[in-house]
Amino acid sequence: MPTPEELKLICQKRREREKGQRVQSILDAARSVFSAKGYLKATMDEIACAAEVTKPTVYLYFKTKDELFFSLMAPLIDDTYRALATVEERVANGDIDDGEALLSSLMDALYHGYESRPDTFRILQLFQQEGLVNELEPKLRDSLNEKGRQNFALCRRILSLGMEKGLLKEVNVYELADLIWGLLVGVIQLEDIKSDAKKGHKLKTRTLSLAKRILIAALVTSKKGGNDEGG
Numbered sequence: 456m457p458t459p460e461e462l463k464l465i466c467q468k469r470r471e472r473e474k475g476q477r478v479q480s481i482l483d484a485a486r487s488v489f490s491a492k493g494y495l496k497a498t499m500d501e502i503a504c505a506a507e508v509t510k511p512t513v514y515l516y517f518k519t520k521d522e523l524f525f526s527l528m529a530p531l532i533d534d535t536y537r538a539l540a541t542v543e544e545r546v547a548n549g550d551i552d553d554g555e556a557l558l559s560s561l562m563d564a565l566y567h568g569y570e571s572r573p574d575t576f577r578i579l580q581l582f583q584q585e586g587l588v589n590e591l592e593p594k595l596r597d598s599l600n601e602k603g604r605q606n607f608a609l610c611r612r613i614l615s616l617g618m619e620k621g622l623l624k625e626v627n628v629y630e631l632a633d634l635i636w637g638l639l640v641g642v643i644q645l646e647d648i649k650s651d652a653k654k655g656h657k658l659k660t661r662t663l664s665l666a667k668r669i670l671i672a673a674l675v676t677s678k679k680g681g682n683d684e685g686g
Contacts, residue, residue, distance in 0.1 A: 478516050481506045485523050489578045494524060494587055525595045528582075531568050531575045532602040538564035539609045546616050554622035554675035559667055561613055565639050566663065577647065580640060607632060623674050631674075638666055 484505035488497045499520055503510040517523040542560045545551045551560060569576040582588065588596055610632045617623040646658040 477506075477508065477512065481508065481513055481516060481523070482527050485527055486574050486578065489524070489527070490574050494520075494578070494582055499523075519592065521592045521595050524582075525591070525599060527575060528579050528599065529602065531572045531579060532599070532606060534571060535565065535568040536602070536606050536609060538567040539606060539613065543609060543613050543616065546613060546620070546622075552620075552622070554617060555671045557613070557617045557622055558670050558674065561610070562635065562639060562663065562667055562670075565610070565636060566643075569643055573652065576643070580644065607636070610636065621676055624676060626674070635670070639663065642666065 481502065485497075485502050488501050488505055492501070497520070499510055499513055502523070503513045506513065513523070517526060539561075542551070542557075542564050545560070546557055551557050588599065591599065611628045614623065614628045614631055618625050618628070642662050643659060646656075646662065649658060651658040
């Protein structure tokens, strides 16, 4: 028979598990409501209803709709950062030692966010395109913007490292990072318009595969570890 201390620990773990499940159900409901109605039109009442909890329960974990939105978006951006950081580490350690593998790994890392959280990815892109970031509470807005800046900076560092190692041709790293990221986001949005998700994302994967080949042909040096005159 469990001791009083063991029973207390069991109860504590159960409460933590139940809390985690409630929080996740609220986040899942928020994702669904934001996808269907957009951020501005979505209400906490609708989110509570979709999560099958009371509105006070939602406010118990998320003080505002802004905070709920941030809690939904931040993990997506953080996932992308971790995927990029892995690529940077592999390039720095020499595990990735040719430009083709570098560009392929970089694009795969950027695509990872959409692949793992497609609905959240779409919500975030639409939110940013509509200029709604500035409508967030200042602290949350600044935190979200800073996370985005860190991802762009990491992307540029990877490209710069590839150029320093002679794996990629020398080009403006700011413009190249924007080109790669913009290309990826644009392809995702365009193929989503064509209902590509219902086709198993075949159009996205084929189009992005072509984009990789074009970038590799344009940017990779003529031989491993050596630069050429392109730029």
